[in-house]
Amino acid sequence: MEINEQLLKQLTEVNGIAGNEGRVRQLFKDSVADVAEEFVQDGLGGIFAKHTGSAEGPRVMLAAHMDEVGFMVSQITEKGFIHFVTIGGWWSQVVLAQQVTITTRDGKEYRGVTGSKPPHVLTAEARNKPIDIKDVFIDLGASSKEEVESWGIRPGDMITPYIEYTRLNDTPFLLSKAWDNRIGVAVAIEVLKEAVAKGHETILFSGANVQEEVGLRGAKGATHMIQPDITVALDTGTAGDTPGMTAKEADSELGKGPQVIVYDASMIGHKGLREFVVDIAEANNIPFQYTFIPGGGTDAGSQHQALNGIPSIAITVPVRYLHSHTSVIHEDDFKNTVKLVNAIVQKLNNETVKEIHDNV
DSSP: OOOOHHHHHHHHHSOOBTTOOHHHHHHHHHHHTTTOSEEEEOTTOOEEEEEESOTTSOEEEEEEEOOBOEEEEEEEOTTSOEEEEEESOOOGGGTTTOEEEEEOTTSOEEEEEEEOOOGGGSOHHHHTSOOOGGGOEEEOSOSOHHHHHHTTOOTTOEEEEOOOOEEGGGSSEEEESOHHHHHHHHHHHHHHHHHHHHOOSSEEEEEEESOOTTTSOHHHHHHHHHOOSEEEEEEEEEOOOSTTOOTTTOOOOTTSOOEEEEEETTEEOOHHHHHHHHHHHHHTTOOOEEEEETTOOOTHHHHTTSTTOOOEEEEEEEEBSOSSSOEEEEHHHHHHHHHHHHHHHHHOSHHHHHHHHHOO
């Protein structure tokens, strides 16, 4: 499989925090317009492309999420600095001295940098403590509140990390913002195209939810709308292959394959579906990693509780430096995630779905 780096660049560089995913949604629609029978969209903005392989087949939901972690303008000071609230989970230390983009309601973009008190004025005690994120601000180079307001910036505007997609030194490692979870969106796009080309025995809904980073919110409405028999969350997970990390903190390595989430803070992966996925991976010699993430969750956490209970699982791409400006993935993990989810779709039909439901 040759990866579409132009698509990955577009998906990661487009801006979209929870509650403001419109640009990502449009990019997804443009990317699959040639293979989608129709698009279905929930009231919060989750978008899915539908393709019918068999009108009598099971309803299958493949769901990434469109939103990235970021910030929102909360206040403009009299001297033109920006205070903000976090949208999604951030550690204050990775927020300092980073470039950001503020997007106005009219779509205009303004570049800024995060700042705080310099170390020269801090006490020895203060230097040894993590900075409180409420003490971080954004400098736009403005001189007054009036100047900032004249640009159209107002409370509620989206703030996103700024970094350009790049391949690290001609290696398989890819650097960008927003791998969480634009790589999941890329998987949803590639799997849909493959399913249409090869044929399948399902009613397939492949797309992405909104507002995952603020509590798996969008998945609730989307799952209710689609009413699937099986759901697969396509997301990212923590990598544990950097200095100082222990296997208890994170148990996956980049380049060793997609993660099959056995347990996380939002759900226990459905036993029958997990065994179905693992059997497919092993039969097709697709590398994968069993993963436990007790400190995080995916949209499968909302999906499996919907309706009367839906067999659900999360299949994720391991990422270094999640929830920062500079996250890193391995291209082989993306390729093998696409390969595994393609194989799953090819195997799903009324008979296998019944077997999954019965295996609890």
